[in-house]
Amino acid sequence: MKKLGWGLVGGGEGSQIGFAHRAGSVIDGKFQFVAGAMDIDPKRAVEFGMAQGLDKDRSYSDWQEMLEKEKNRDERLHLVTVATPNVTHHTISKAFMEAGFHVLCEKPMTMTVEEAKDLVEVSKKTGQICAVNYGYTGYPMVRQMRSMVDIGDLGAIRVVVAEFAGGFMADAKDAENPRVRWRFDPTQAGMAAVTVDCGIHALHMACFVTGQKVVSVSSDFGHGIKSRQLEDDNLSAFRMRHGTIGRLWTSGLAIGRTHGLTLQVFGETGGLRWTQEQPNQLFWTPLNQPTQLLERGGNHLSKAAQRANRITLGHPEGMVMAFANLYRDLGDTITAMNEGNRPDELAGWYPSVEDGCHSIEIVQAMVQSAKRGSIWVKV
Ligand SMILES: NC(=O)c1ccc[n+]([C@@H]2O[C@H](COP(=O)([O-])OP(=O)(O)OC[C@H]3O[C@@H](n4cnc5c(N)ncnc54)[C@H](O)[C@@H]3O)[C@@H](O)[C@H]2O)c1
Incomplete structure (x- = not known):
């Protein structure tokens, strides 16, 4: 089965949470990391994306460029993770959902209750998931x-x-x-x-x-x-x-x-x-x-x-595996949605936009x- 395409905004080199997303998203082989705008600095964003194995034309200098180019591709991204500082979460998550992408947004989902309610509405209106990374x-x-x-x-x-x-x-x-x-x-x-x-x-x-x-x-x-x-x-x-x-x-x-x-x-x-x-x-x-x-x-x-x-009993698992479980839930849910099936009930345990x-x-x-x-x- 073809892997789902995954993109990352924020979470660049040296960031606190970027690695856990880049590692956790791909552990179960459901997602492939194919696009990103990972740094506030445009040059570093492009360079770090390429260093992580992204193609040159999908390693973007900022999220607006990523959105514009990705929405016109035939092979669309199936999930975009937003791992930038809090003040940007609402704008970026909303823009990607409105362009037809599912989103996993870092916590706190927004700065205000009004913005949070807006994302609930946008998610309903567009039919796009806006999950929140309560990865633990x-x-x-x-x-x-x-x-x-x-x-x-x-x-x-x-x-x-x-x-x-x-x-x-x-x-x-x-x-x-x-x-x-x-x-x-x-x-x-x-x-x-x-x-x-x-x-x-x-x-x-x-x-x-x-x-x-x-x-x-x-x-x-x-x-x-x-x-x-x-x-x-x-x-x-x-x-x-x-x-x-x-x-x-x-x-x-x-x-x-x-x-x-x-x-x-x-x-x-x-x-x-x-x-x-x-x-x-x-x-x-x-x-x-x-x-x-x-x-x-x-x-x-x-x-x-x-x-x-x-992993079998006695070999410790940790935080990246916990994040990976949210990605697995989302991967299963998105695949079921794409195929017109009902997702596994347990896959629905990922934190939702309403939880956020x-x-x-x-x-x-x-x-x-x-x-x-x-x-x-x-x-
Ligand atoms: N779920 C968790 O366990 C967890 C843990 C840590 C942080 N977080 C959340 O993740 C988010 C990021 O936190 P962090 O600690 O990694 O911050 P950080 O400051 O360490 O890293 C932020 C990264 O985002 C990039 N960035 C900033 N603005 C950007 C923009 N407009 N476009 C693209 N990239 C941009 C920066 O260059 C940097 O690479 C925050 O919302 C934070 O609350 C969640």
């Missing part, structure tokens, strides 16, 4: 958590505790580093910093695993490094649709916690605990019983966790709450 939901053991919640192993979910707190923004001397600076500049990052950079992943994961939306929040934003215009620490309480009590701590100041993404889910009849730095293990404690360690790759796991697994929009609504409510002394704000 691709980990097999995160999918196992969702399956266990779905089938009722935990009973009703009482409490979910989501954390994404690391030391990646803790060095005050780093404030002028261009890769850090834009994240605290409201004109480039949006209404929040660590909340949209990191916390948003943990929040989405809480929604993904529990199958619930957030309905209200109370947030305390802090500026550990005083010169920053946006928060580098956020402790929030939230409530979910079915009454679940939620807690989020996200921070860039937590030196020593390296990546620091964890999720704990406590129900009436059991608790689950997962941490991204040991992603192949999941702690499961049924009520009044000893804790069990579930290992990725085990044949006792759910269909969703087994589908997300590639819900996250921005939560962040907006958190910003409003933090500005007003942590009062409870409806989402």
Whole structure:
């Protein structure tokens, strides 16, 4: 079967997230990397594209050129990933969808709720997918958590505790580093910093695993490094649709916690605990019983966790494989759409444009709450 054509905007040489996309997209052989405009600098964009193996005529100096030329080709791209800084996501994703391309947009999907709602509308109107790269939901053991919640192993979910707190923004001397600076500049990052950079992943994961939306929040934003215009620490309480009590701590100041993404889910009849730095293990404690360690790759796991697994038990998988699972979901979905078939239900677990929009609504409510002394704000 012919591979699907894939293009990348942003994610150039030295970028934080480009490699994970370039590697994850092609691991399962569904996509082939054929076009890109990967750098804000036109010369570097062309050179880096060619160094990555793109043909000269498909290694573009900017995304507008890529869009104009790609939309007129007979062999069209099947998916375009947008991995540029936040301020550009709405414009670029919208333009590609309107030209008839499916999009995988980096998080945060947009800067404002209005832009997010606009992308939901554009996706509906054009029939193009606008997925959002909450790539960590691709980990097999995160999918196992969702399956266990779905089938009722935990009973009703009482409490979910989501954390994404690391030391990646803790060095005050780093404030002028261009890769850090834009994240605290409201004109480039949006209404929040660590909340949209990191916390948003943990929040989405809480929604993904529990199958619930957030309905209200109370947030305390802090500026550990005083010169920053946006928060580098956020402790929030939230409530979910079915009454679940939620807690989020996200921070860039937590030196020593390296990546620091964890999720704990406590129900009436059991608790689950997962941490991204040991992603192949999941702690499961049924009520009044000893804790069990579930290992990725085990044949006792759910269909969703087994589908997300590639390598046998004991050989660790990591972040690029988690991203690859989103690409596999999208590849399966796009192929089914092209052939007029129904996609595999599990392929539909990739984060959707509605998920991206819900996250921005939560962040907006958190910003409003933090500005007003942590009062409870409806989402
Ligand atoms: N899903 C994740 O786990 C994850 C992790 C890190 C970053 N991100 C997101 O990915 C996006 C990029 O973050 P990053 O950390 O890689 O940033 P970065 O600053 O390290 O890299 C940005 C890249 O985009 C290029 N670029 C900038 N503007 C461009 C434009 N208009 N056209 C083409 N290329 C352009 C830059 O030259 C650079 O190569 C952000 O939205 C960020 O929130 C997501």
